[in-house]
Amino acid sequence: MEPGTARIAVDLLGGDNAPAVVVDGALRAVRADPDLHLLLVGPPEAAGRLIDTLDPAQRARVAVRPVHAAVGMADHPSAARGDSTVRAAVHAVREGAADALVSAGSTGATVTAAALGLGRWPDVRSPALVATLPAVAGPVVLLDVGGSLEPRPAVLARHAVLGTAYAAVAHAVGAPRVGLLSVGSEAGKGDRARRLADPALAAAALPCGGRYIGLVEGYDVSLGTRADVVVTDGFTGNVLLKAIEGAYAMAGGPPAGGGAPRAAALLGVAGTVVVCHGAARADDVASGIALAAHLWRRRAADLVRALLDGADAGDREDTTDRITDTEVPTS
């Protein structure tokens, strides 16, 4: 764990099992990291239960921003119940009361609230959800895992740039190898979307010494032997991540380096945002909070943003047919 205070706003009402597992996860996170400060956003009575179990030193690092569930929402799905809390958590980051936010609520609601409240990077129209999987030779950065279900080739190329910068900044991967997920590794393999995206990724100027190695396959996501960054659409990335998680459950537990992540970073908005799985358990929430703190301490969002600008400059110099990104985000 890197040193440095990190102040994380936590959406207490996001997720299928909120607030109980969120409170439990927050408790674990604050005990594990002495430089972590939490801003609990949600019903004060739920936060109170957490605070009561802490010692005075830990208690000093926890604050509450009271947000009550909307009247009449008790019977609504957790997604709707959590909408007001995720907006309040975004607001806390915008006004500087927190450095980053974590929510296990509806991905769409979080992406929308973050894009509206914090702003989108102007040259990233489709923010990407980025998951990092432990693999044989190091981490594998997989994107998108649910943000853009049907991205155009230019968006996939943009996500290749984002993923490369993220691998370098968040995981210290040198000269990341970037692959496009398909059904075979030979050029030309795949559906129409892949055949269009392959040249777009090949033409993208990747930061941090990144290089595009072409098509990769499903194994490469789990094993990571061929690529450090795997680019795919959000539909495929989402089902893939959950299938890997299920496979580890079938195999009796995750491998030594850790299993499929249940938290993902949102890249493309002006702030540090981590989305946890709706079915997150307490340790998943704690991992999501730790990821948010890690990204904040590395100033990952700012650095990725700066690397995009550099890649863009390279792009303009190196290619005449510059890839443009005009997709409206799905969220």
Add this chain to the structure above:
Amino acid sequence: MEPGTARIAVDLLGGDNAPAVVVDGALRAVRADPDLHLLLVGPPEAAGRLIDTLDPAQRARVAVRPVHAAVGMADHPSAARGDSTVRAAVHAVREGAADALVSAGSTGATVTAAALGLGRWPDVRSPALVATLPAVAGPVVLLDVGGSLEPRPAVLARHAVLGTAYAAVAHAVGAPRVGLLSVGSEAGKGDRARRLADPALAAAALPCGGRYIGLVEGYDVSLGTRADVVVTDGFTGNVLLKAIEGAYAMAGGPPAGGGAPRAAALLGVAGTVVVCHGAARADDVASGIALAAHLWRRRAADLVRALLDGADAGDREDTTDRITDTEVPTS
């Protein structure tokens, strides 16, 4: 293993490591199953090495159909080298010299050779590659895993019928539960293709007491707790299957019930055809041969075909807006 002679034609030149691993796999298969007869289709010298290691009783169950690699093809990829052998294996099935065929060559070449040589079922324009994964509560039938990369909704609905019949016939699953793979289980989750396919699957008349349960997620493919049959496009199915295989490798090996299959049945052609992974190892080839023998002994292809006719009759009675299937196969 069920009793009954099964005569399997084996494409000796299909696969990345042919003929060595194919010969080795065939050897294991013939030793393991005393009612198995093999017709080895390929260079006689490769077959000869196999036959020399067998005892006389085993040797009596192995025949050779000599096919030499095309002149000048030595430097070509295995896919091209194996095209003539897979066509010859299809021919052997058509003329009644074999009951089924197995190839680890190019999936596209095998599907094309089988469709042309054996004929397609008239109401299945897009044959499906069907993989069976061992899961918690029993097998999960996943289709398509690489035949139709971009199927239309009507094709997915047709595959739901095929998969239901296959689960009942090949794996004795009673009243199969059928799910459509998506990014969430609530209705409306997913990309455009899923939103169009969901009502098409809901309207399909499923045989064998099958029922459509709606959207399922990636975990459901590995764990099998919610559905016995999972329908998806061939792109997603292919990358998913390989990601699960990679996850088991990461976790130190497959779970007790077996790992991700490296052999798939081809449904929609008039014959028993099994496609092995191009990177198949000897035990994968042996598994593929055993699968072909199992399907032949259960008369799976004929029974699935007959069940389709019954489902069609139900369809015509039960729905006014009958789903039609007019897609040209991708292969």
